[in-house]
Structures are given as C-alpha cells and as structure tokens.
Amino acid sequence: VILPRGSAALPTGLSKHRIEALADGIFAVAMTLLVLDIKMPESVTYATNADVWRRLAGLEHAVASYVISFFMLSVYWIGHHVQFHFIERADRGLLWINLYLLLCICLVPFTTDLVGDNVHLHAPALLYGTNLLLIAAAFFGQLAYLQRHRHLTAPDFGHVLGALRRRVRFLAFLPLVSMAMAFYSPRLALYLYLSLPLLSLIPSRFNRLPAPHAHGQEDRS
Amino acid sequence: VILPRGSAALPTGLSKHRIEALADGIFAVAMTLLVLDIKMPESVTYATNADVWRRLAGLEHAVASYVISFFMLSVYWIGHHVQFHFIERADRGLLWINLYLLLCICLVPFTTDLVGDNVHLHAPALLYGTNLLLIAAAFFGQLAYLQRHRHLTAPDFGHVLGALRRRVRFLAFLPLVSMAMAFYSPRLALYLYLSLPLLSLIPSRFNRLPAPHAHGQEDRS
C-alpha cells in the first residue's frame, strides 16, 4: 500500500471541473428560486387590468430585492469564475471552502425574501448584510488557502493575487456600509447594493485584473 | 506586477464553458418550474374520473401557456447555443450580457403564470411581451458586443452575423405584434407565439445559417 505524501493526504490531482459544475448548478437554482419570491398569490385570476397593474406596483420592493440579489449572485458567480480561472486542481480543503461558500449562496433567496417583504425594518437588512459578509469571507478564505497551497494554482496566480484581494475587500466593504445605513433607512441600505454591479461595469482599480500570461499567449497563437 | 493590456483589463482567455453551464442550468430549472404553474391544487383526491377530466379541461390556458413558454425558452436556448457556437472565449462584458439575459429568462415562469391565469386581460399579455422583448434585446446586445470584440469570436463569425441578426430581429418582431393584438384579443395574442416554433421548423430565410467553415471541415475529415 502506498502511503499519502503528507498530512494533507488526498488525491492531489482531483479535477476542479466537478466543483465548478456543482457551483454552477447551485448558482443556477438559487438565481431561479429568487423569482419565486415575487410570485403573485397562486393562480389568482384578476377582474380588471387595473387590478393587475396595482398588484404589480405593490411588488416594487419584491422586484427590487429580486434584481439586487440576482446581481449580487452574478457578481459572486463572476468572482468564482475568475478565481477558478487561476486554479488548476482541487484538494479536500479547497472543496470544503467552496461548499461553505455554496451553503451561504443557498441562503440568499431566504434573506432576500425577508428583506423584500420587510423594507421598513432594519433587522432583515442586518441579516442580509451578514449573509453577504459570510460570502465575502469564503472568497477571502479561498484566496488565503490558495496562497498557502500554490501547487493548486496556475503559475500567474501570484501576479493577480493583489488585484483579486482588493476586489474581495470591496465585496466585504459594501455590506458593512449598507448595514450601518440600515439603522438610518433600511430602504436606502437595500438600494445601496445596486452600486456594486454598476461599479463593476466601470473599469476601475477594483476590476483591473492582469491578463494571465500562459492563457493569454495560448489564445493569441 | 503586470498591468492590464487596456481599459477592458480582464483575463482574455476566460473559458466560455462556465457561462454555458450556468445558462444550461438556469434554462433547465426555468423550464421545469414552468410546469409548477399547471399543478393541480396540492394533494387533492378526486371522487370520480369525471372530476379529474373536468379539472384538466379547466387547465386549458395553463397548459397552453406552459407549452408556449417551454417552446419560447427552447427557441432562446437554441439561439444561445448557436451564438455560442461562434464564440471562442469570454470576457467580463460578455458575462454581464449573459447574466442580464438569464435574469430575464428567470422571469419567464412568473409572467407565464400571470398570462395563464388571466387570459381575459391584456395587462398580463403586455407584461409577457415586454419580458420577451427584454430577452430579444439581450441577444441583440450580444451580437453587437461580439461585432465590436471580434477577438472573442470564431473566424467565420463575420459570415453568419447577418443571418444571426435577421433571426434575432424576428424574435423581437413577434412580441410587438402579439402586444398590439392583445388589445383586441389577449387569447389570440397568446396563441400567436405558437407561430414562432412552427416557423423555426420550416427552413426559411430566418433560420438559414451558413455552415461554419473551420468546424465544417473538421467534421468532414
């Protein structure tokens, strides 16, 4: 019997594709479940068009929290995609960090629902912010883990680590501001999150990632 | 630290497979959730067979809107598949266009439900049409983005761009006609959508796409 190489002791060559597939699946289901929160009362038949428009107007906060959570999940999914772009293989530690991340992702439809129905209270806003902070912690944890386990990463990971970390720091900063603001106005605290996707559309120091060298050259050939 | 190549500043070699996987997942969940809209009242035990048939007959519009939405999502999924056939890599802009598309796809079960339960009103038909127009806009946006970022596409993208654009134009034309018709008869406006899948089965100028060269030759060898 061949003994493990050290205390880590797991197949070093575990493919990263299955954790990507599980993550994509969970993001897909969580994003689709979000919309269930804005569902009208089931199988209601309305009498007039005005009733429909009035009911839709009453869904403003539900729709807003849906759009915001969808964009937050989009930001996290892109973040996951970009971090895994620089990962070449997985080990048990990396899998567990990702499963913790996915646990927190699965909670987003729940906290979103709570915020959307209670935009007049700060407690749901605090809970929502905590959920997002736990997600940011997972991304921090993954970067820290990769830094200490460089054999899992692509050679150019070192060049982008700083940029990736600045980005995650911003992901943690926003919920903190929003949670503080929730004591003043829970509604403003909710809409503040919209600044994140907007910001990430603008090229800034937060989303400036050096192009990976190995991959980049491969593309040009 | 290596600086980004320009203002776009993201890994140029981001694989397109994960956005395909996320899209396939969201389409799969949205398509399966559609059927929840035609669910009978939960755990009802019927007294006679006649009761079952009568109840099913009462579901006519729910079943019709289910079938129509499933076919619309099928048309969009095939459109996504064909457009990505000519894409070779992704960047942040392309990811965001796709996430906007998926946001609109996730809303389809919601607007379908509203239409299926209220086939006597034009307001749900307008909402449904708007949802489909927003989807068509995403496809337009993707084509426009790819045209300006040719390094993301396969070399034969230029040859099929015209055909792809004609097809998307038709995707936008149909909801406009249906929305206009909704003021006259919401029911007719709903059934009009059935013409799209039917049309796409008939070879016409709308679905005539030149065979991609690189791939085509590969296939023949």
Add this chain to the structure above:
Amino acid sequence: VILPRGSAALPTGLSKHRIEALADGIFAVAMTLLVLDIKMPESVTYATNADVWRRLAGLEHAVASYVISFFMLSVYWIGHHVQFHFIERADRGLLWINLYLLLCICLVPFTTDLVGDNVHLHAPALLYGTNLLLIAAAFFGQLAYLQRHRHLTAPDFGHVLGALRRRVRFLAFLPLVSMAMAFYSPRLALYLYLSLPLLSLIPSRFNRLPAPHAHGQEDRS
C-alpha cells in the same frame, strides 16, 4: 457570403454537449421535484411518534409513485445516455426532438402527483400512461431521425440500431398494457411499471446492445 449547403442550412458541427447538459439539468430537477409530491403538510409539528408513523403509512401511494417515477426517469435517462453515446454531432432537428422529449419529461412530476393522490381512479392512470407514451414517441422519433441523418451518428450506429429500436418498442408497450389494466385496477396499473426497472436489470434481448467498435477498441488500447 457563403451559402448553406442545402435546405437544412444550420451549422453541421453543433456540439452535442450542450443538449446533454440541458437534458442532465432537466432530469436532475424533475427527479428532485418528484419528492416534493410526498412532502408532508408544511412545518407540521407532530404530538407523538405514533402520529408520525401513521402519517407516513398514509403516504404509501405517494412514496410508491415517487419511487416508480424516479425509476422511469432513470430508465429514460439511461436510454438518452446510450442513444447519445452513438451520436457525434447535433443539428437543429435533433435539438428540437430533444426539447420535445424534455417537455414531456418535465410533465412527469405533474402526472405522478395526480396518480399518487388518486390511486382509486383510472383517469390519472390513463394520463400518466399517455405521458410515458409521448416520451417513448420522442425516443422513436430520435432513432428515425438519426437513421435518415447518418452523418450525425458514430460509424457503428447501424449495428446497434435494431437493438435500440427493440428497447424503445418495449418502453411504449408497457404503458399500453398499464393503461388497459387501469380500467380493471388503477393500483395494479401503477405497480406494473415496477416491472420495467426490474426487467432492465435482467440481461435479456431487450437490453442487449452490441459494444460500439470504435469506442471499444479505444478503451482497450
């Protein structure tokens, strides 16, 4: 501009992987949704252990229809897997046949729920049988389509076509027998489906498929 090769006029090299991914996603969601049908009344807290056991005993038909539908979906998924093993590329026609198949697959949780709650009536059993017949028709259609479009298949498709067709014929035969039996006893008609997974475990002329040559040799090298 390069013109399409004929009236079919679609990229001939469309990859088969995305339709496999969509199918796997829809099968996964449909299989998981099945279990929602046996859910106990939501968030009920029972007073005694005896209450729990009694409630569970009352779920017999719901559990039976869950297990049967899960196995039927398993049989279909394996059938899809085996047929696609001999497919090398996709075209628009093949995509549409598969989307029709997936439309019928998505209906299974709905008809299963109806059967599980009304095991004393033949109407739900007829509806369930019809659903399964529509699925068998999709598999027949796919084989017929592949026979007329051999450029989509692996070279050894011709050798297995007979065996694949016999298998699908059996998939259509079983619901017909079950539907006839439903007029005599809907309960027996339900349990009859259990014979299919059992039969497919026994090596018989129905599941005897020649090993594909090209792949087989590749495996041995």
Add this chain to the structure above:
Amino acid sequence: VILPRGSAALPTGLSKHRIEALADGIFAVAMTLLVLDIKMPESVTYATNADVWRRLAGLEHAVASYVISFFMLSVYWIGHHVQFHFIERADRGLLWINLYLLLCICLVPFTTDLVGDNVHLHAPALLYGTNLLLIAAAFFGQLAYLQRHRHLTAPDFGHVLGALRRRVRFLAFLPLVSMAMAFYSPRLALYLYLSLPLLSLIPSRFNRLPAPHAHGQEDRS
C-alpha cells in the same frame, strides 16, 4: 450484426461524465431545496424588528437541520467525487447503483424537514438515520461493484480501495449511533451528525487516501 461480448452486453465505453453531471445537478438542487424548509411563512410582513428576531430564534432547529443536512450532502458529494476520481468508464450496473444513490439523496430534504420540525420525537430521527444508512449502502455497493469490475477503474484503484472502504464504514457507523441515541434524546441525535464534517476536516486514518499515481505524475509534469 455484431453480437455483444457477454451477458453484460452494453457499450463498455459509456462515458462517466454524464452520470457525474446528473449527480452534480441533483446534489445542487437538493442542497438548494433544503433551504426552503427554513423559509418563513410566505410574504409575511413583520411589525417590529423584535418580531423578526423572535421568529428567527424560533427557527433554531430548522436552521440546525439545514446546516447539518447541507454538510451531510457535502460529505456525500465529496465521497462521490473521490470515488469517481478512480473510475474511468461506466456500464449499466454502475449507472443503476448511482441512480439508486441519487434516489436516496433526493429524499434528504424530505427527512430533514421532518427532523427539523419534530426535534422532540425519535421517529423522525430514526427515519433520517435510515435515509443516511441507505446512502451509505449505495457507496458500499459501488465499491463492491468496482472491485468485481476492475476494467471500469483506474489502475491505482486497488491501492486506495481499503481507505475508501474504511471511510464508507464510518459513514454507516454514525447514523447507527445517532439512531440509538434518538431513543434517549432526539436533539442530541441530530447534533451528533455535526461530528462527521468536523472529523473529516481533521486529517485522520479515515480521510487518508494515497495519491493516485498516474494522475499525480501527470500533474507534476
């Protein structure tokens, strides 16, 4: 017509990727559905922040059972990932073992819900333990099947078989202890499961797997 090689008579080269994709999809949906069990009453608008906190405190067991089931599913998913790391191709028998495993995985949200709502009774704890035992049986069955069908496995499967089997034995041991404990305290029986993920974080003889040789060398090159 070429005849099958033996009584097994199925394409020997069936790819393992589709069963991995189906499993990832089902795990993803099951994990996300778990959170539905801790959903607050739908669309409730609370009057004060204190109401929200009080309601959340009342969800303690629902949240605990959510976290525990998510971790159990994570342990199973990692186990599936690791076992499939040593599998190179699939046959019909392996597919059926996996579909049986997935049937049991899909039941986890149901039994979790029952446990979370009835932490004062031992009947739900017994049911939950049985569910987990049925899952452990699937993993045992897969190892036994692979041992008798070595042509499906990677060459180094023999070296890790002992370690894999010890791990599965522990997966079966824990529910047995928990079920015995349920007669004394159902609550303790529930929290006992938390020891499994904790244990799997500690490198021990249970999670010490030799690195696969072929893959390992490939990684180093």
